Amino acid sequence: MNRVSTRFITSLRKKEIMIELNINGQPIDLDTRSRVQLSAHNPAFDDVLVARAYSFPFTIPCSDANLHALGHINRLDARISAISLPASVRVGGGTEWQGVVEFGTITDARVELVFKNKPRLRADDLNNTLLNTIMPVIEIEQVHLPFWKIILLPALGGQEHTVTINGEEYSVTSTGPGDMVTASNTLAALINIDYPGTASVDIATESIMIAPDAQTSLAFSITIDNSTIAIDEFETTGHARLRSFMSFVDNLLLLPSEKLLNSLRGSPVPTGTR
Numbered sequence: 001m002n003r004v005s006t007r008f009i010t011s012l013r014k015k016e017i018m019i020e021l022n023i024n025g026q027p028i029d030l031d032t033r034s035r036v037q038l039s040a041h042n043p044a045f046d047d048v049l050v051a052r053a054y055s056f057p058f059t060i061p062c063s064d065a066n067l068h069a070l071g072h073i074n075r076l077d078a079r080i081s082a083i084s085l086p087a088s089v090r091v092g093g094g095t096e097w098q099g100v101v102e103f104g105t106i107t108d109a110r111v112e113l114v115f116k117n118k119p120r121l122r123a124d125d126l127n128n129t130l131l132n133t134i135m136p137v138i139e140i141e142q143v144h145l146p147f148w149k150i151i152l153l154p155a156l157g158g159q160e161h162t163v164t165i166n167g168e169e170y171s172v173t174s175t176g177p178g179d180m181v182t183a184s185n186t187l188a189a190l191i192n193i194d195y196p197g198t199a200s201v202d203i204a205t206e207s208i209m210i211a212p213d214a215q216t217s218l219a220f221s222i223t224i225d226n227s228t229i230a231i232d233e234f235e236t237t238g239h240a241r242l243r244s245f246m247s248f249v250d251n252l253l254l255l256p257s258e259k260l261l262n263s264l265r266g267s268p269v270p271t272g273t274r
Contacts (some may be wrong), residue, residue, distance in 0.1 A: 003050060017247070019090070019091050020090040020091075021087065021115065023069060023085050023086075023088070023101055024085050024088045024164055025086075027065075028060055028066055029061060029063045030058065031060065032260050053117060054116075056089060056114065057112070057115075059110050059113075060109060061110055062107070062108060062111060064208065074106055074107065074111070083102060084103075085100060085101055097117045097118075099115055099116050101115050127253040140244055141248070142241070143244050144235070145214060146220065146237040147235055147236075148211075148233075149207050149231070149233040150163070150229050150231055151207045151212075151232055155176070155228075157176065158175040158179070159174060161173070161174065161183065161225065163191070163229070164222065165191065165195070165223075170187060180206045181203055184207070187208060188201050191210065195212060195216055195251055198213075198216065200211050210222065219238070221237075
């Protein structure tokens with residue numbers, strides 16, 4: 001199949017992308033001179049535009065592959081007599097529109113047809129899309145990171161203090177109320193062996209700050225034995241990611257720059273053809 005170069009027009013710049021046409025599940029050879037005008041829009045913020053009807057006109061050559069896919073539609077005794085057939089158009093190797101093709105002039109050299117989308121299909125897909133299914137493909141800067149500020153609880157005669165990170169236990173035993181800074185430093189040092197720079201001790205408050213960096217926090221599960229350790233402040237990994245996403249959306253609405261629009265990887269929406 002010849003995937004022809006297609007002009008993808010945005011308000012920011014022009015660039016060449018690829019387009020594919022499939023009819024009845026079969027790839028169709030396209031004329032290398034085929035051009036389609038597109039305009040990039042983020043469908044999540046423009047549900048009216050993304051639900052509208054549009055069409056692409058194509059003139060395809062009567063190559064062997066095309067004639068086979070269309071049941072030799074150029075012949076008078078062709079088995080395919082339908083006015084339209086199910087079809088799809090894929091842009092840039094990713095975005096795909098479902099619809100039908102309607103046939104026009106048919107000769108032994110070429111076939112003229114028009115692809116027409118199903119207007120509500122993509123809008124309905126968006127309505128059924130859950131946030132957690134699109135989060136992996138959205139590039140969001142983690143401006144908020146999880147942290148846990150903990151304090152080892154003193155006990156006469158001492159006691160053991162345990163923090164579990166990703167299934168691994170980190171324990172220290174304090175000898176009494178006067179040993180809490182030393183015990184805190186020891187526990188922080190144990191954590192930093194496996195997660196360098198994650199734990200630090202504030203001597204003034206005798207507290208331990210456990211704050212993984214952006215990369216480490218992607219897979220950071222922590223369990224704290226609250227019978228011997230008090231949690232002074234914390235922000236969970238999930239809550240930090242949610243706050244980062246909310247900040248991202250706020251910036252997107254206030255500063256709709258090319259960088260922010262591209263980071264959402266919005267689907268191109270046709271605005272016309274030529």
